[in-house]
Amino acid sequence: MNNSKSGKNIHKKRNPPWYKDGLKFECQRCGNCCRGEPGTIWINKKEIKDTSALLGISKNQFAERHIRIINGRISLLEHGNGNCIMYDNGCRIYETRPLQCKTFPFWKSNLRNTAEWKEQGKTCPGIGKGELHTVEEIENRLGPELSNL
Numbered sequence: 001m002n003n004s005k006s007g008k009n010i011h012k013k014r015n016p017p018w019y020k021d022g023l024k025f026e027c028q029r030c031g032n033c034c035r036g037e038p039g040t041i042w043i044n045k046k047e048i049k050d051t052s053a054l055l056g057i058s059k060n061q062f063a064e065r066h067i068r069i070i071n072g073r074i075s076l077l078e079h080g081n082g083n084c085i086m087y088d089n090g091c092r093i094y095e096t097r098p099l100q101c102k103t104f105p106f107w108k109s110n111l112r113n114t115a116e117w118k119e120q121g122k123t124c125p126g127i128g129k130g131e132l133h134t135v136e137e138i139e140n141r142l143g144p145e146l147s148n149l
């Protein structure tokens with residue numbers, strides 16, 4: 001049986017992205033992306049549950065100490081200098097860190113074009129080093145919740 005609509009190609013064709021041959025990245029654990037300029041570090045309820053367990057505190061204690069609400073979304077707090085509250089000479093919650101942190105630097109904002117990627121490479125020394133990530137792998141890391149990053 002042929003399910004295709006007569007005469008029409010139902011598959012949209014898309015130009016390959018500029019990073020079609022993949023991108024090299026390997027975290028150097030320098031902490032640059034955890035420190036400095038103020039920002040938001042989105043965290044979801046599942047991540048809060050897992051991170052509370054990792055820290056050995058209740059979800060309520062975690063909420064009281066470590067989060068703030070911004071436009072209805074939950075963000076980790078930062079210290080006055082902009083450092084993430086979970087940063088202490090390294091990430092204290094690396095195993096359960098938020099998706100935003102796990103997917104860095106493969107954010108849409110950094111992947112718009114090669115110039116943005118190179119610009120990010122000025123502060124992230126992992127860009128251009130180590131493992132080559134394929135385009136499929138990169139795009140699988142981009143969840144819809146990251147569309148504003």
Ligand code: SF4
Binds near residue numbers: 027031033034123
């Ligand atoms: S700035 Fe880059 S290399 Fe440094 S900790 Fe963040 S992801 Fe890793």
